[in-house]
Amino acid sequence: MFNRNWHQRRLAHGFALAAVTSLALTACGSSDSASSDSGLASIVIAEQSNGGVTTGMLPHLADQLGFFESEGLSVEKYVSVTKGSDAIAGLMSGDVQVAHIGADGIVAASQGGPVVGIGANTDASIWTVVAGADVKTWDDLRGKTIALGSVSDITRSVFDRLASEAGLNPKTDLEYVALGATPQRVAAVKNGQAAATIAAYPPAYGLIESGFTDLGFTPSGGGAPILMTTDIEASKRWTESEPDQVVAYLKAIAAARQYVQDPANADDVAKRTSEISGESPESIKKALELYYYDKNSDSGLFPADFHHVDGAFDATVQAYLDLGLLKDSISEDEYMDYTFADRAIADVQ
The missing domain is CATH 3.40.190.10 (Periplasmic binding protein-like II)
Structure with a gap:
């Protein structure tokens, strides 16, 4: 636990419910990027928040700005899910390659499911x-x-x-x-x-x-627990059969994140995200200021190396155990495969 004088703007750390359930995926639109007929590798992305500032925005921007295409990827479609567990079901079936959701995959992986974490998106709520x-x-x-x-x-x-x-x-x-x-x-x-x-x-x-x-974000004088909020989780079948595509995906996400983190691009990001999410550009710009530009934001927000901040994974697992969602513990080394992220970051530096 830790305190900040700016607690009213401090991000309370959190994560999403994990449970392996039946797949209930609905296509929410095809990508404008080139199809697999153009020679690009086709992927399917699951999302809980269509274009949401904290989760779904980065894949859409990577798509719109051509970062996926430059890495040889094409988004076949985005599928909208109401629960993280539905995205995990898609990853396990192989119908979905990647999802930006909570740490839902750790439950499936602890039971032997073919799901793997490939990067941290946020460790701050x-x-x-x-x-x-x-x-x-x-x-x-x-x-x-x-x-x-x-x-x-x-x-x-x-x-x-x-x-x-x-x-x-x-x-x-x-x-x-x-x-x-x-x-x-x-x-x-x-x-x-x-x-x-x-x-x-x-x-x-x-x-x-x-x-x-x-x-x-926290009561006066309160501290926020360190927990995983958003994980980038992938189908293990995809990571094992197409490791170069996984690296390419993370490179494109890193490029989109860099674009968003430049305040000079705020108007463009707000306009694009508004068209995707339906939120007003004005409210999106306020959210960008809070989540991306606030100098008080914790390093757990969009970590540059895609690695979870120290302690976040273990604290999340313990919380899952306390909630009764996990029967057996799972270690960060067992679930997170940072080799793809490390390759991606090395390529963009």
Whole structure:
């Protein structure tokens, strides 16, 4: 644990629920890049957030800006999933090559599933706590209903920790309701179904700008646990049969990340991301400022070498064990294969 004076802008670390379930993938649009007929290697990408600033944006930008094409890759299609476990099912079947999701793959891998982590996207949470206008402090949440992704996933674990730091007993002072992804949780707070939720930007801006309360990323004086938030996970079949494609993919993602991290490109990134996600360019630029340009942002945000920050993997595994989602522990060396990332970074330097 660690504290920051700027706690209201500090990113609370988190991760997503992992469970191996049946595949429920829906195509959400083909890429504008060249098809496999042009000689480019075709890949399928699963995503939970179409063009989301913290997860889905980088693959789309790498596609639009020609970074995939320059690396010999073509995106056959993006598939939209409501749960990380659906993306994992796609990776395990081989229908999907890569996904930017939570650490969902560790459960499958611990059971022998053909899934491998190829890089860290973030080890810092994308969530702030937003609440109804009648909620002014954390103590005002006592006895209220909180909208979470699930009552047994990482949103539950993160909110429990934050509530405890705020002096609340999450078992007796709060009631949780499972409502899925950020848009559904935000809608629940907006219509009064829930008093608060944890939400990512830019969706959180809509609530906050309309008069709802932003309780920040951590309670005053609180510290954020180090946990994996977004992992780049791949089909083991793909990594073993096409290792050069995996390296090429990460090189293109690194190029897109460098493009986003340059404030001079903010207008272009906001415009492109708005067209993909449906969020306003103005709210996307605010999110870029927070997640990409804020000098106070932790190094766990988009680590340059694609390696998880020290302790993040082990802390995440322990949290999964505590939630009962993992029966057997798994080590970072057993799950993460950083050789592709190391090759990619060496090539772009």
